[in-house]
Amino acid sequence: MxxxxxxxxxxxxxxxxxxxxxxxxxxxxxxxxxxxxxxxxxxxxxxxxxxxxxxxxxxxxxxxxxxxxxxxxxxxxxxxxxxxxxxxxxxxxKKPELSISLLPLLRDENEYVRRITAVSLGNIGISKSAAEALKKAAKTETDERAKTEMLNALSKTSIE
CATH class of the missing domain: 1.25.10.10 (Leucine-rich Repeat Variant)
Structure with missing residues (x-):
């Protein structure tokens, strides 16, 4: 050792x-x-x-x-x-202001990057504009697991 x-x-x-x-x-x-x-x-x-x-x-x-x-x-x-x-x-x-930096990764070429980005957004809390970007990304996401994490992140917010 x-x-x-x-x-x-x-x-x-x-x-x-x-x-x-x-x-x-x-x-x-x-x-x-x-x-x-x-x-x-x-x-x-x-x-x-x-x-x-x-x-x-x-x-x-x-x-x-x-x-x-x-x-x-x-x-x-x-x-x-x-x-x-x-x-x-x-x-x-857990700093909501970081969501602005994370949002572009919802369009990353790699589905694992998109998925963990959604998880992180759910963990830190997001603004209304970030929630809108997350909704838009979820609508066009082709990877089911990444889409699920995006929807999970949205469900953690109190923003409708």
């Missing part, structure tokens, strides 16, 4: 070729809490999408406000896995 102590040592684990070790490194960074936030934010532009994915995941689970702007930028990442995790992570913040 590898004992990772410093944040920098834990970050090295994100670069492992072993998927399980990367997951453990990410979890260990989450357990480090706010001390890991700034070093993790430095990894947001890493060329390795898997490092970006795990970084976004860790930042979402830590839940530090300093990461919100960086996580929002990751909604535009070239890799769908990273966009998925950014949408999921922002859903943990």
């Amino acid at each position: 590898i004992l990772m102590t410093s944040v920098n040592e834990k970050i090295k684990g994100l670069y492992s070729t072993d998927k399980e070790l990367r997951a453990k490194a990410m979890q260990s960074l989450v357990e480090s809490g706010t001390t890991a936030v700034l070093p993790l934010m430095d990894l947001m532009n890493d060329e390795n999408w898997i490092v970006r994915y795990r970084t976004v995941e860790a930042l979402g689970l830590i839940g530090d406000e300093r990461a919100v702007n960086s996580l929002t930028k990751m909604l535009n990442d070239e890799k769908d896995h990273v966009r998925y995790m950014a949408a999921k992570s922002l859903g943990f913040y």
